Amino acid sequence: MQNRLKDRIALVTGASSGIGEATALELARQGARVAIAARRRDRLDALAKELTALGAEPLVLVADLADEVDAQRIVHETEQRFGRLDILVNNAGVMYLEPIAEADLGRWRHMLELNVLGLIASTQAALAGMRARRDGHIVNISSTAGRIANPNAGGYSATKFGVVAFSESLRREVYKDNIRVSVIEPGAVATELREHIGHAATKDALNAWADSMRQLQSQDIAEVIAFCVGRPAHVNINEVLMRPTDQE
């Protein structure tokens, strides 16, 4: 178990907090070497110390992944450092919730650029190397909001439905190259994600809803991701929809 991912090279985006941070640590515990990307260098540096202690030889990549140049650069820098990239976890994301009529389109554009286009750009950059080696696994983080569209979540759900659609199209384009694609769709997870909601009433309502239940923890998602990428090469877990037991 401990060495299931020995000799695997992983890149986790949005690794400075929440699900990404827990995923980087879990992959490292299972033997992977890990590159970590996000904007906050101090958080990445702190995580890198923990990863070093686990023997993961971390590569810190400070990047704004809403910028497609950065989203591609982190893949190429990982390949340069480790010689290849085996596992790409496209996790970085923001959730701006507000009624459509009041939506700040500048913020929604940014959300689309990060949650969808950044993910696509990193994926595109990873494909050449994975195809050449006929080996690779791309894990995209969507959400229950990528399966069910709620009021005040029009922009966010558009990005997360987009991630589900992109992942399925990608899987069908690359499965013959022995590249696996998994999309993970968590319900409420206790992270910093909700802190950035600008619309006060929506933020309060969502926080009250989340506080009413035993939320998923980042580690719960990290273990599922590690399980998916740790399967034998002939097994591709395409999609995982997971909610807190208490979530309807």
Ligand code: NDP
């Ligand atoms: P966090 O806010 O804790 O993590 C988000 C991560 O994305 C951070 O590491 C952040 O780092 C990074 N990020 C944000 N903007 C950028 C950017 N422009 N460039 C690079 N990195 C960026 O929330 P979660 O861990 O919850 O979110 C991770 C993913 O899980 C997201 O895609 C989210 O949509 C999804 N998700 C979360 C759920 C939840 O209930 N929490 C449920 C379902 C899905 P930094 O700010 O340092 O750049």
